[in-house]
Amino acid sequence: MPDTMHTDPFSNMVQELHPEQSWGFLREREFGRLAFHLVGEVHIVPINYAVDGERLVFMTAEGSKLFGVTSNSDVAFEVDEVSGDHATSVICRGRAHILEGQAAYVAERLPVRPWVGTPKTVVVAIKVDEISGRRFTLSRPWLRDLPADPPV
Numbered sequence: 001m002p003d004t005m006h007t008d009p010f011s012n013m014v015q016e017l018h019p020e021q022s023w024g025f026l027r028e029r030e031f032g033r034l035a036f037h038l039v040g041e042v043h044i045v046p047i048n049y050a051v052d053g054e055r056l057v058f059m060t061a062e063g064s065k066l067f068g069v070t071s072n073s074d075v076a077f078e079v080d081e082v083s084g085d086h087a088t089s090v091i092c093r094g095r096a097h098i099l100e101g102q103a104a105y106v107a108e109r110l111p112v113r114p115w116v117g118t119p120k121t122v123v124v125a126i127k128v129d130e131i132s133g134r135r136f137t138l139s140r141p142w143l144r145d146l147p148a149d150p151p152v
Contacts, residue, residue, distance in 0.1 A: 017133030022090045025133060027051045030113060032079035038068035050110035055127050056092065059112050059120035066122055069096040075126055090133040099123040
């Protein structure tokens with residue numbers, strides 16, 4: 001008889017992604033959230049990015065994001081997606097640095113496409129030190145609790 005007392009009913013609901021799967025997920029997307037330190041606080045901003053090998057590249061302009069990543073290069077980056085009954089989340093931790101001179105030309109060969117037409121001339125790369133990804137099977141128990149037909 002199987003040992004059902006020690007079976008985790010949630011073990012099939014969360015799948016850890018191999019680093020290559022996580023990088024593949026990031027390569028197929030272009031929008032995520034960057035977390036950075038700024039004057040003793042953690043800030044999170046949306047950015048458009050592209051993957052270059054095992055680093056992330058984005059463009060920005062003068063402002064709090066640029067000031068934050070130059071003041072403290074320790075950053076985190078996240079991309080999530082919910083599709084049907086599944087969700088995927090990939091998180092990276094690393095160090096941001098400004099690409100200057102010839103190194104900045106990498107942005108010309110990458111699909112870094114800002115969604116807003118404001119000028120962004122500073123190219124930033126995030127050297128990823130750690131990447132983790134998870135895929136979730138969503139049970140959404142609240143959907144089962146909804147009445148079939150709303151009362152009239």
